[in-house]
Amino acid sequence: MSSLGVVASGAAADAIVTKVAGLVEARFASKLFAQDATLWGPDAEAESAIRLSWVNLPRSSRPLVGEVAALREQLRGEGVDRVVLCGMGGSSLAPEVICATAGVDLVVLDSSQPDMVRSAITDLERTVVVVSSKSGSTVETDSQRRAFQAAFAELGIDPTGRIVIVTDPGSPLDEESRAGGYRVINADPNVGGRYSALTAFGLVPSGLAGADIEALLDDAEAVADVLSADDDANPGLRLAAAMAGTDPLRDKFVIVDNGSGIVGFADWAEQLIAESTGKQGTGVLPVVVGGDSDPEVAWPAPDVTVARLVSDSDDGFDAEAADHEVDASRCEVAVSGPLGAQLLLWEVATAAAGRLLGINPFDQPDVESAKKAARALLDKGIGAAEAPAATDGAVEIRSLGGEWLGDASTVTAALTALFDQLDAERGYVAVMAYLDRITDAALADVRPVLARHTERPTTFGWGPRFLHSTGQFHKGGPATGVYLQITTAPHEDLAIPGREFSFGDFITSQAAGDAQVLAEHGRPVLQLHLTDHDAGLRQVSEALSGLSSTEGTV
Template identity: 45%
Template sequence: MEVTYRDQEVADSAASVAERLVAEGVPARLAGGDPTLWGEDAAPVAAARLGWLALPRASRGLLPELAALARRARADGLTNVVLAGLGGSSPAAEVICASADAPLTVLDTTDPGQVRRALAEGLDSTILVVAGTSGASVETEALLRVYERAFLDAGIDPATRVTVVADPGSPLERPAAESGYHLIPAAPGVGGRYSALSAFGLVPSALAGADAGRLLDEAAEVLPLLSKDTGNPGLDLGAALGGAALAGRDKLLMDDRLSAATGLPDWIEQLVAGSTGKRGRGILPVVGGEPRGTGDELLVAFDADDGDVRVDGPLGAQFLVWQYATAVAGLVLGVDPFDEPNIAESTAATGRLLTLPALPVGEPVLVDGPVEVYGHTRAKDLPGVLTELLRSVPDGGYVAVTAYLDRLAAFDAPVAEGADFEQMTDAWMAADAATLRPLLALRTDRPVTFGWGPRFARSTGQYHRGGPQNGVFLQVTGAVADDVAVPGRPYTLGTLQLAQALGDLDALEHRGRPAVRVHLTDRAAGVAHLLAAAQEA
């Protein structure tokens, strides 16, 4: 594992920061799990969240159970692995499986269409992993209830198909035991964002066919370096991230085009943003962003001679080093990297909204074709709304697009017969709400991020609410044509999804941030109309 500085300014800043950290004994103290590093107030939370440092060795005890679980699943013909989990419990498994070309369906959503899509993949061959790093969240519970009903309706005993991964003492433990589900306790003292090498990352990955032992070997190989004052990749990376952010380079762009790890920036995004975005400070990861030459950018490249910092190493080592580096960056910025003081705000707002007879969606201020606009705007059409939003970004600020939609819906777009892969990709991009990010990025020199809701809410959502208050927000919601009931609850997935969006918007508006919600009355037509408007903005 190696971290190389390719920018002299970054190198000088990192050297200065590292020298101070070494003088304070930080490398050895962090590697030894000293919770007092981040101050007395942070020590209680840190003491309960530093267990990730032991995972490269401690998680090896899981390997025999994981191998047996995978063998039983294959013997029973259970080849369709579905992971239901939000926050830090799912991004690592998604990266692991994508990098290993192991099929895994991730349900980190409450979108009815995306859930129906997963249910249609074949219950006869499905094994469901339910993961909850902080207990039974409303989303995870809803997904479990939906799958339980689907299994029962298909004549399948859910106890033969559900595996639950939960923290010891979690609210998920008791119902899992009562239902006879296979329960795998996660290692104690590991927060969700730092759980990649715990049962949360390894159980679904091993079931899908990824080599969990290899990941742990890769992490274990780099582990001894993390207590050293020199030749310590975690210290080198953390000093670069923290030093650059202190110097105003707090927008983290990542270039992974040559990396063997597929989707690693998405995992880094939730780790870094959720860990550092507090007390009005933080580092904002920009996944897929192109350098614009502004003074607040730091470009990290993976396995490539590019960028300001180059990071080389296998996936297991990347997980551990980035976690260590993020903890160091939090120390440099003066924030506790392990708490999440603002996560509960939108969750609480969602809970309140679900108790109402009807969701308070309000009246649109503008209707442009299949798109309704909610919020404050003086614009007369949708291109004008987007232009107005881009112009409202302050110096040093950013644009965040959040979409509460089916993130796989673009693959339903019609493709011409005989189309090659490039033509198919063009068709999919033209139907994908995520294409908003590059289209808007062409029209501003400020960074533009994109997140699927509610996936982002427990990671980058912390940054949006607790970090520097210089973001402007475009939220996208959509009409539900075919909803999914949540058994035993008075709401549907569609209602839950919209309540989550409104709760998130409420948290932003209470901070006085510019925020506009666009609602697609027809999802496919609405996405096309929105992308066309972005090209005109």
């Protein structure tokens, strides 16, 4: 039997007491599941009206189970057992969690970094590629599709038998793919990307890889009634209050996995919360940490709520046992439940958080602004970058968003100048690494080092992946962040068939466009560009790690 548990302490528990009653009185939960588009006010109504079908997905997605199983068996019969997913944001994060938790292999390509794209285009004789794009016009995904089409054709493999398209009906990708003879599976068009875990976007690649998607839907359906109930015990309303109802608002939501058994869930929740709530100068910033020893958990700041993902008991939710998962003296919330149930839980909680914050949880205006800036840079051509403020070894140093760099001429001095801009009470640090998140994964280890050094919550995002996640909060949320952008010259660029620009050009424009929009919002951005990838990465890693031994650290 599927069950959900949400237990809180401190200010989070107080928020549940004060905020859930209002949501119950407004019949928020039942109206949400009735797809009432008026719940977030008149300004959000038009968007909400076409974004609420996700509440019924545990039932409406059932036909996919048989369709995906049949396709998987057909492919296995042809010797095709490697699944690659090309998708960004909500199109890739949910399948990554589902497959990792199920223990099945899925190659996720959610980058335009040339080295990462090239590494995915391998073993094509046994590969099927799922190309997922809701709009059908996502440039990253379109570029990846073109690269795989050309690679299959070069080997004499018909790409129409090896590429499966998942998109909204009537999208440009839908029409072009059907005309070209590709297999197309349409998703529900009335579901936004970050709420699409239980649509074709989440289920098709996961099912092809071998995950039990029927069990996932079963677990979600088993909790739909409790999540739709106008009741003080509704776990979705309780989690929403802990997330967005504290007074004053604790807008850093630190997510730590304490043995939930759900692999990578915090990364999926990060995207859902940040992109849904970070706008109009408010929002909740999810901060994904590695464990209890990380600074944000070991000594949380007054603007932090710690959210613990705890194990789900086979016997159902045990409130008494869960009470031991939270520290009664601190602002914490512990959440438990199987994966399918938690996907629906956090979607409900995030939608309710939007109500509490007074914002529309279904739009992402600042994601679109960064896309437009990147596209404009591509259209005018990628020329030589502006001269750096300084060059230190294999690293070029540039600053945007104000005259704060001073005369810093080394990586360490530039980092110090950036962190001097931090608000000591409300600020946060965002590391944005436009690198290969597979081969350069060790760089993420600097996150807790920076949190310890600055004594402020710190996020780490791989570009361009984070642009569909915390990228919205960076620009639309409160102006309290400082931003460290790391870019690189790839080991080798990669052409995009049929395009005038390469993958290297594209990711360069994405990074530059993101920094440009941040600067226009008055956010301080430090750009460190690695002119030699390996040497520069070592240099930056050493400078970041070395901060832990400098004066002023904890």
